[in-house]
Amino acid sequence: KILIPLGKSMHFIYLVSCCLLPTWVRFAPTAGYSLGSCVAHGSLNYTNRLKVLCYSEQLRLVPSNIPPNVTVLDISDNLISRIQLENFRNLSNLRVLNVSRNLISRVAEGAFKHLVNLQELNMARNKLSVLSENIFEGLGNLTVLQLGDNNIKSVESTAFRFLLSIRFVNLTTNELQHLNKVRPILKFPHLQQLHVGNNSLFTFQTEDLSDFPLALKVLDLSWNPLTKLNVTTDILPKLESLDLSYSGTNGSEEWYIRDGFLLRDVKKLSLNGTNISEEVLFSVLQCLNSSLEVLTMSNLKHLKVKAFLNVTCQMLPLLRVFNLQGNSLGSLGDGLKPCSLLRDLDLSRNKLVQVADFVFKNMSQLHALNLSYNQLNAVPVAVRIITSLETLDLSYNSISELKSSDFAKMTMLKELYLVNNLIRDINGSAFQDLINLRSLRLGKNHIWMITYPMFLSLRKLVVLDLKSNQLSSLKNGTFQNLNSLKSLNLVDNQISEIEEGAFQGLLNLTTLLLGSNKITGDILRTGTVFSGMPALRELQLFDNFISYESTAKLKSPPFSLLKSLKTLSLNSQGHEGLLNLPSNFLEGLDSLIELHAGRLNINFLHPQTFSYTPKLSFLDISRNAIGNLTPQLFQPIPNLTEFILTQGRLQTLDFLIHANLTQVKILRAKGNELTVITESLIRSLPSVKYVDLRENSFSCDCDNSWFLKWALHDTYAQVIYMNTYFCKYPPNLRGMKLIDLKMDSCSVDLEFICFISSTTLVALTLLASFFYRFLRWQVVYAYYLFLAFLYDNRKKRRRPVLQYQYDAFVSYNTHDELWVLRELLPNLEQVQGWRLCLHHRDFEAGKPIIDNIVDSIYNSRKTICLISRHYLESEWCSREIQVASFRLFDEQKDVLILVFLEDIPACQLSPYHRMRKLVKKRTYLKWPGHREETRMFWHKLNIALQTRGEADEENPLLSGLDTQD
Template sequence: MTSGEKVDKIIPRGGSKCCKLSILFFCLLNISTSVAPVTGFVLKSCRISSDTAICVKSKLRAVPKDIPSAVKGFDLSVNRISRIEVSDFKNLPLLTRLDLNRNEILHIDSGAFANLTCLKKLNLNNNKLYELGENIFVGLRNLSELRISRNRIKTVASTSFKYMTNLTFLDISRNKLNKITNVHSILQHLPRLQNLFIQNNNFTTFYSWELTNSSLKLNSLDLSQNPIADFRITADVFPNLTWLNINSCPRKKQMRWDVHNKTFLSRVSTLDISELQMAYGDMKTLLETVNSSLTSLRMNAMKHDLTALINISCTIPTMLTLQLRYNKLSSLTSDIFTLCINVTDLDLTGNQIQFIHVNAFRSLHGLKTLSLSRNGLKSVPPATRNLPTLVELDLSMNNISRLDRDDFANQTKLRRLSLYNNVISALHESVFRDLIRLQILKLQTNHISKLNGAFKKYLRNLTQLRLNANKLTSIKNREFEGLQSLQNLSLHENQINRLEPGCFIGLTNLTNLLLQKNLITEEQLNSNVFNDLINLRRLDFRENRIKYNNYSALSKPPFSNLALLETLAIPSQHRREKSYLPLNFLQGLTNLLEFNIRSIQLIFLHIDMFKYTPKLQTLDISSNELMDLSPDLFSPIQNLQSLYISRTSLQSLDFLIDANLTKLEFLQARKNQYSVISEEMIRSVPALVYVDLQGNSFTCDCDNAWFRQWAENDNQTQVFDAYNFVCNYPPHLKGMKLLKLDVRSCSVDIEFICFICTTCLILLFMVVSFTYQLLRWQLVYAYYLFLALLVDNKNKNKQAPHQYDAFISYNTCDEPWVIRELLPKLEGEQGWRLCLHHRDFEPGKPIVDNITDAIYGSRKTICVISHQYLESEWCSREIQVAR
């Protein structure tokens, strides 16, 4: 039984406090007992970022099985997965976020999410599910957000949602539920649901009694894009509802509105009835239903008489926000908003408005936000001057070609002004004179070629100015002198080729300056134009014309006064000639954290380049023609954490061995000519958690044996896309995957050798033990027999006369008989000379030697056979030796 199944069995089915505590305890327990942080691992199709496994756009047809168990997020969006199986998430108990958006999922096995007891967010949008079966979401007791829109769901089993007792957000829009009764089987199991989105499900009726039998805790309900012809609420089933969207889809039938009691929707504060087709009387009744609480009303693309609807809605005393987008209002008359005295936010985007009466907004005494975006205005309407309380004005995406001196007169409270995507060609010197509180000004994507001193005297509270995508060619002296509070200045995508000395005077609080995609050259940098930007944090020069011909020191380093600068980017300069950087180019940047010089045709970096930037953490020198990097280059930047060296001419990474980059965590070295990655190089960067070596020409031999094993087995460093590393040498292995290389023959397995030796010793010991126990006497006999053979071979050719006539072999027990009977007969009567061991053996000499000498010194051997003789070991040996 898995841990997830155990929790499912012990947690009660109700949504009690005990249930919450049990789930929380389980999740915390898993987190506390997790031993390995999610920092490394080589994955076949994914990568790890922080605590999330990212497998987006990997053409996966199944959920990968090699995901570390400690991840908390899992993004599988935009793949080709067609089925979710029971085992897919079995080993991911800590998962809190799961994204399966944009796949081809047709079926989810029952219990597929059973182990995900800590999951809080699940996204199943844009798949091909046609039904939700029983127990499909078993185990998801802690889930709070479920998105399952844009599928083909027709049926929902009665038990599908019964386990998700903590669900607060459900989006099941754009399916094929057809009948509101299908939603009833969902809601009966979701006591905590607050936000329900069921738009575009082809509902034709909405009857409250079909949806629920009791009150719901819903705060938000989206019924939009459904062809509802009959809308009836007969009971107070939505006592907490504050947000209601019933905007309609294009259709011919009108909706019939029937809410028995006006108090049933008395708390709705935001209502969207865009495109709704309804009889005027029903529309009036609808708006009267929310008369006591409505603060925000959306009536976009309406078919009714808009003026009448505006008058009805504006009589609601609590009405503050009115959205009237895409209603084809070509003009605004003086009386259209007469009754809207309480409205503070008015959105008229996309109405093709070309004329606005000067008194059109006069009755909007408290208006704070006005959007006139996406219309046909050719100038700033004078009607806006009658709005002294206006805080935000949006005039973007019109046809405004010029700004006159009095266009923003009396707008002393305006804080945000949007004029982007117009055709403004120039600014008047005093056009912004009354905008004393303006903080954000958006003028991008116009035709502005001259600023005409518009920012020299006014706008002292401006913090953000966007002038990008215009036609500026130069920035003149003191052009922004009046912008003392400015923090963000966007000048990118112009045609600036000249920065006059002193052009940034007054911008002492500027923190971000964007100058990319202009025509700025190194001469502009050498003129000390940035000396006044003492608080600058970010400076971007990408895609300009900056190029130095040598690395000689500059007499006036361009950034010597920018001590607080943290990010400097000078990549992708459009000049194709080889370039250098002066050795003191970064002088003064003592707080620089990020330096980007990607793709500037750089061929050399002086070893003193970074001695001025001791805090540097990120360095990008990719796409240059650097042939070599000295380890001494990195000596001043020991805090470096990220290094990008892709597409260079470097032949190896060995410079890292002596660079002492002990804090380096991220290394990207794609598409180079690295053939061998040495163990010494990897060991020199102990903090490395991510390395990207895609597109290199690896050698598939024993030189890469260690790297191949490390890439596959190390649990600290993630080697991105290692499963696709391809061999380029030797020729017969070209095209083979590096991780398929057999490296067993490349190293001596000490552990295996120790195992074999130990095994052999144990077996030998066992054989010796068994032999000694069972065959020791046979071995002793064999030993002596062997000695006898040796002596026989030694003495068989000797011709010396025998010393005795016979050697008498007998048992000690038979000695009396030998002395009394045998000895007198043979020596006394026959005259033989006999050899007896108790009489003739040499004292101190080994008994075996005495026996063999006696046998070889006698012509014959006489054995006195008796029972005692046969039982004697020594007698047995004597007869065997004699034989």
């Protein structure tokens, strides 16, 4: 027998407890990745890449479930009225925060103190009126502060003291009346841009702002009623841009610059709409004549601009960019002649009807000229003289004809804009000198035909825009000389005929836009309509009239020659739609990556449809009532990463389970009839990051419990706009948000079950170990007693009168076997004739010992226990007396005879509680110490063997025997 020491037993229990602890402690799930009204760009697993967008969602409070590792947070365009102290407590990684276009009127002091890494804060277009003392606490790394379009009237003197790294401050459109409110922020050495336009500033005096030079490079004072502007101290030595647009009070202003040296680095000056006198204007320009390079003087409606154009150019010898748009000049004489060094001139929106022929004669360095939004009916002759011109914009005029001489000698021109004119016919010779032209924009005209050789000389042309014209056909060889062309835009014409070879020669064309025309399936039937474009990467055929009667294979697939095509747009075909997609329609598109096939009115896709596009990664088949989508349809496109199935009347997405789309990252199935999203569906899309299932008919029951749990707690994928998912079934929950559904009754708490199971297992193991160590034989004994009980009941039913094989079973220890053979057997069997059962003689060989014991005791009328010290120490003797004791208890008959072969003190009987219990309750016989007393012993034993009746009916002959106390 092995005994486990107490110390080791405790160690065992400790180990069991340690094993149980992980299943008992229930950890809280990871913060959910479904952010309700917000959309996260990036993964929770990447600290420096997470961007959360919550704009335009009617939010009234700052969302509380923003991931702590977000770096960009946009909650603009909502209904938030206050910033609470705890709103951004856990967002220490935030670098950009946009809370613009809200109703914020109050910010708790210290609300930003945890944003120690914030670099940009946008609070524009709110209702702030006061910048309190500690409003910017903690923003020591902030570089950009946007506070425009508020109601700020008051700024505490220490409000900006935490902004040690600030570079850009925008306070435009507030109610500031004095610049001393922002004086503290000017002291910071890194501040480069200050915008205080559209306030109520009446004065700007450098002597009141600072006593030392500032680092400002850009100063915006526009839209202020400045009556006094005094620059008398040298505090702006680095200022490069000064905006005084729409300032002044129409003649009553006092603008004074003591010395031009004080603004020696100002290169850009904006005086748009300035309400000042000509005298003040000239004085300002005179002070900046040594440095000014860019001057904008738009919308000077109250000044006679023509009168001082000549003087302005003479006064500013370094002027390079001159913006005069919106001044209603009407005509242009020789006022710009002195502006010989200009590189960029903007004369748009001036109602120009005519331009003097030699107005630009001296502008030999002019590179860009903007004459758009005027009333010119022909290309001005003055333009032809500018041989240095690289960009010419004549858009939005009334030009109806292009002559061969219009662009003569303009060999340096690279960009020509003629958008939205009245051009109907184009003379091919109009562009003959534009040998370096890169971009030609002819959209929104009335061009009805392109004739050869219109583009003969444009061999370097890269972009040709002919959208929104009246082209009806494309003839063979139309574009054959445009070998460098990369983008051709023919959208929104009336093209119904494309001759074979129309695109011949476009060897470098990468983008062809043919949307919104009248192209039909017959045009594409030859299969060679798109020949001549080996490098084409994008083809748009949306909003045409392509249709097919069946899905049968085409003899000549239309795109078989476009081996390099990567993007194809077929969506929104006119009339009744595409109707059918031929099974080999996409044949030849081995490189296709992106396919737009939405709103085609197709209800079936052949299983071989995508077998020709193995590299497809984007697929849009939205707004099609395709009833039978099978997994086999999508198995040829395992690289699909974005799948759009919106508004397709789909009732299930289970076809995706075996579609092998393991690379899908974005799944959009908005506006269908989905009721249940299964676990197997989500598991089949292991790479999915964004799921959009809005406007579906969700069933709010346990079938969606797994999906709801996954949507809220998965840290990799995001179910966007989860708070807009509503229940449709059952009827009593219709209209309730899916996110509000309680799924406690649906979930099986595996952790708790494991805890209970493991606890029970360990407890049973401990109990089994305990019973095996201390009560093993009692259990065995009880088992056999139970069997005996069943056996006894069965015997009682079958045999009313018991028949015993033996008169007595003798239970003794082997050390007492000699006494049994010499004394017991001769007297009881030979003299008195009793039939005894002895284990060494009568046990059945090969039968288990315990079975022999039980059978022998129950096959004997009595059991004689010969008790000695050796008997008490014997394990098998203990089993025998246990069985006999149970028979005594079970049958309630006098079946047990105790015989003590030697004197045993009560103290030695104490450890043997069962024996002591029997001795205390029953009379027993004791082997006499003297020979003369043996006859009485055998006589009493003989009488005991003859006893019948109940156990409590003591035989009178035994009533005087000894008892143990």
